[in-house]
Amino acid sequence: MTRTSWPWPTPKPTRIPPPVIVPSPGIFYTGLCCGTPLPDARIEQAVARGFTTFRANLAPATPASFDQFAKYPCTPLWIVGQYGHTVAGMQRTSAEVRTLDLPSRIELGNEPNIGDAPAGMPAVSPYDYAGIALDTRAEIEARGHACYYGSISSLNPDALAWLAEMLSWAPWIRRVSVHRYPYRDDQDPSKSPHGSRANEMAALLRVLNSRRVLVTETGIQCPPVDEARQLAYLQQEVGYWRAVPACDGVIVWVEGNAPQESYGLREGTDGRWREAGRVFLGPPVPMRAVAIVVYSEAGQPVPDAACWMQTTQTDWLTGTTGADGVLTWPEVPAGLSFSHLKVEAEGYVPLDVSIVLDAHNQQVRIGLGYDPDVPNAILLPGLTPAHFDPSTLTLEQLAQVRGAMWTARCNVSFGPRPYQDSNILALNYYHLYGDGERQQMLAAYLQRGYTHGVCSVPLDEGGYHHMWPSQDYPLAQERWDAFLDSVQERCDAGIWGNVFFAIPDELQDYPERWGELEPFFLQERAQRLLRIAILAWEPLKPSAWWVNGSQWLARVFPKALRGLHFTPDHDAPGIGGELMPDGSIMGNDEMWRRVAPYIHIFPHQSKQFEDGEAGYQSWLENWNPAVRGSYPDRFDNGYAGWPTFSAWGYRGILAFPAEYLAWWCTNQNEPEATAQRWGDGAISAGARGYLDGGTRPV
16 A cells, blocks of 8 residues: 555754763863873873864973973864962963963963862852952953863852953953863852852853853763762753853863763873763754655565664664554754665564655655655665565465475485485475585475475374384474474575475374364464465375365365375275265265365375386376366366366366375385476376476476
8 A cells, every 4th residue: 555645743843952972082181280291102192092182281381391292293283271279379370371482383271260269269158259360351362362261160240240351352262161060069059149050050141142152161070979960960061051052062071080981981191080072062953854664565564663764973763663664753853864774674674775865854665656745755665575475475376386295315314315315305304304404405406496395294203114203292382383484494495385284194083183283273374384285195084084174174274275185096085985865876076076165286196107107108198188087177177077166266176296206216216307207297298287306397
């Protein structure tokens, strides 16, 4: 079925994307303190890992602190922050840095502690400090640094006023780094002059939103054991910074030994500082809807199909189709063009393709053709079944029988001549062999062009004269599942016509017990795989038995191609001499009429090979429609009163040679070529198939 219209959900016009924490290749916190040079090996390691921007905390800053920088001219930019542990130290650092002859590629950023309490500075409370701006306006203007670092923690009004003033007369400042310690400051938010962290942030935003501010950064200072609290603060901070239109990200750093798994942290040089990566906030993203419509090659919707569509190098949308085979993602970035789509569903070959999307609502139609109502849809082939499904075959296709019951040869372990090239390839016991021998059997069988093979319920006490392992009663689900697995394996390889003999020899005399097999036969998988059902192996039973069995077979295998198999050269489902209700002898015609409504095929068995060439010529006449009394003449033309109706509904029963050399090839090692001659001869005479060897196509 094809839908010509689609009830599109209304996508949100924009979406605020969640924060994405990725390893930052940008800033490496060197941890330089008190002028201690960083070991060359550590800088080389950082450069090799892609870091191009270095932030050094220098207190005091000396020429020796910068000597190592000149060794690495490949590094394009260094950002140097400065701070002091005391007010005097901060003043000294500022003065020293101003006297240095810095390399031109070093961009110096000033870092006075605005509103923070440097160690050793007396204070009434953390919020009483006026802006400690050690650099005057004249000094800042004289240097013209593009980056400005400020530890704006408590965000007291004086600090915010100083920051607003600086941004007003220093338009060249393109980056402001705002360090904040939420754990420390939020322990007692009531001390904040703003009353809460949210109010503090609102006050800061009133300053930043009116100026050209590109990047901010925040800090988290928490006890290392309180990882949950760290994560909570990080999420909160990300939410605050979303309100800064010009803020393209937050660089989060953590003080303490928080687990690396939390933020993808990298250990700092001093064993404490860890560079945490950048939290990309991103601007609001325009959205559109994308629907994945999943159908099979057969044109059926595929429910519960798992779908993935790539949105970034590391991110995927995921979901599962509903009963109608449809999955809709209502919020897909409109800018997403090149993507990758994966679809996996039980019973189907996975789909893995690249797709190109436009900026509008769009369908990806897998297994459905063009629909004028959705002209921009992406069209892809339907999902291919992972296994061949014989339930898709018609009865006419199934009736084109071409196989070899027990005449092909294969050197395998079980059989009349184990491990010899003359051993019989008996597909009836295929499920009892190991993987290697099964593959060997399949290759040998398919090489001969066969498409049909026999199999039977896995109950066989004694294993046919002990040539194969015994399969004792009762039947268990585990054994049945393994048997069906083997049938599916045969189907997938190319033996799609599996001729299944339903009633084992041990139960032929006990029709009242056939119901014990029905829970296995009626399973959906069995009905799908066992498309050709034969009642039993060569029973010799009265007409009533055959009528009951044919009705049972039609009830249990309603969609199968159904047939009856007799003892050699037996012509009808009954025993000679049976009486009719009026006392007359029941003829073959009557025996067939009683079962014909339930039966499609008659797989014939013969022992005329014993009669040599004369037997062969006589046997061929059975399949020649021009010979009076042949099986085609009887079932097609009604010769001798035989029925021309059957379960087909539009023709008589189809008879074909099914067993003519199996016994001699198995027990007397008759050459396979003999069976092939007989099968080919039957096709030439007019037979519509064969099941005991041949080379001719059907």
